[in-house]
Amino acid sequence: MKRLTQHKNTLNTKVSDLITISDILSLPNNSAVFLNVGVGGGKSHFCKNRLYNVAVAQRKKILYIINRKNPCDQFKQEIVCDQKYDCLTITTYQAIESRILSNKDPGFYQYDYIVLDEYHRFAADTVVDAYTDLILEYIYNIHCIRFFLSATPYGMDTYIQKELAQRNIYYTSYMLPACYSMMTLKLIHDPTAIKSIINTALQQQQKIIVFSNNIKMLYRLYVEYCSDALFICSEYNESYIQYVNDAQKEYMIENELLP
Secondary structure (H helix, E strand, C coil): CCEEECCCCCCCCCCCHHHHHHHHHCCCEEEEEEECCCCCCCHHHHHHHHHHHHHHHHHCEEEEECCCCCHHHHHHHHHHCCCCCCCEEEHHHHHHHHHCCCCCCCCCCHHEEEEEEEEHHHHHHCCCCCCCCHHHHHHCCCCCCCEEEEECCCCHHHHCCCCCCCCCCCEEEEEEECCCCCCCCCCCCHHHHHHHHHHHHHHHHCCCCCCCCHHHHHHHHHHCCCCCCCCCCCCCCCCHHHHCHHHHHHHHHHHHCCC
């Protein structure tokens, strides 16, 4: 059983504009909600605020599962500062996978709501994590309300919905495409062009973030601009993790901005 709610996004449209408290309360106890919402659409804000308020009023608990350690730490700091740790628990997929691989129960039965952030990861085995689909069978079989969050489901929504339908589990979907009307997108491949953009930003006293899967290039840029730069990489990258300034990194996570 399913329902699809699709909206054309505008700059200010957020998930909380689409899903009311009444919508949450009307969900069956064993069901799923898919939030296929673009970046900046307020997926996590909805879960950490509106869903939290519903859970508190009902004396229920939320488990929020995140794909990466850095945002996990950031979210944990948020709920401590906002004193929301009474019914909201933050963890990572990797921590739960570790429990399962150690023949321990993941403990999903403790929670009434389970939020699966960036759920497209279930279809994305990597060198550092070959067990991305390990949790899915537990998610299918636990009796709770599941929220699947992704800006790029890559067809994973169709796959999971088929599995839910076979188990007679109700699900509904909300689609809110990303709105990029406020920006101009350009893809840069030439390292010289990247340096030109960096130099312009520094001259204008602006801040810039450079993303790349070329870690060697990023490190070379960091060395060249080290007095003005913060270098970040995966904590599992043994070759480059030593160059991360932990104090500046924690400042960035805590304050949600670059020093």
